[in-house]
Amino acid sequence: MTAVSDISEAQIWTYLESVPDPEIPVISIVDLGVVRSVEITGKSVEVTITPTYSGCPAMAVIAMDIETGLAKHGITDVHLKTQIAPPWTTDWLSEKGLARLADYGIAAPQKAGGPACCPRCQSKAVERVSQFGSTPCKAQWRCTDCLEPFDYFKCI
Numbered sequence: 637m638t639a640v641s642d643i644s645e646a647q648i649w650t651y652l653e654s655v656p657d658p659e660i661p662v663i664s665i666v667d668l669g670v671v672r673s674v675e676i677t678g679k680s681v682e683v684t685i686t687p688t689y690s691g692c693p694a695m696a697v698i699a700m701d702i703e704t705g706l707a708k709h710g711i712t713d714v715h716l717k718t719q720i721a722p723p724w725t726t727d728w729l730s731e732k733g734l735a736r737l738a739d740y741g742i743a744a745p746q747k748a749g750g751p752a753c754c755p756r757c758q759s760k761a762v763e764r765v766s767q768f769g770s771t772p773c774k775a776q777w778r779c780t781d782c783l784e785p786f787d788y789f790k791c792i
């Protein structure tokens with residue numbers, strides 16, 4: 637077992653960067669911006685997370701994944717804190733997270749309304765197909781130029 641006192645907070649951030657988001661596994665929970673802070677207090681690690689939206693069912697999974705992810709490195713004394721305010725916004729997605737979303741064919745979230753353009757061909761001719769995509773955080777849209785359906789990450 638690793639003594640928490642031998643580990644830096646930076647190291648824990650690195651471990652958390654390898655914990656994927658359960659809904660969009662191409663980005664980590666750090667890139668998603670749900671991890672607000674990491675603090676080592678005495679022998680335990682306190683991780684503060686902010687849900688992408690209240691009642692997001694993925695949060696229970698994220699909490700478990702954090703515990704499992706850190707336990708792999710011998711860190712078992714983990715306290716998870718949920719912080720609701722300020723609320724998570726899509727601004728907290730990292731540059732890397734946004735780029736990976738685009739690679740994955742998911743339109744990056746916009747402040748107002750729907751996606752700015754098709755993630756595949758960048759056409760602005762897009763229309764919403766369904767309010768709900770493959771998970772509650774996503775809506776399904778379609779590009780009327782390349783005719784490809786795509787997920788729009790709507791959690792804000």
Ligand SMILES: [Zn+2]
Pocket residue numbers: 754755756757758759779780781782783784
């Ligand atoms: Zn397109």
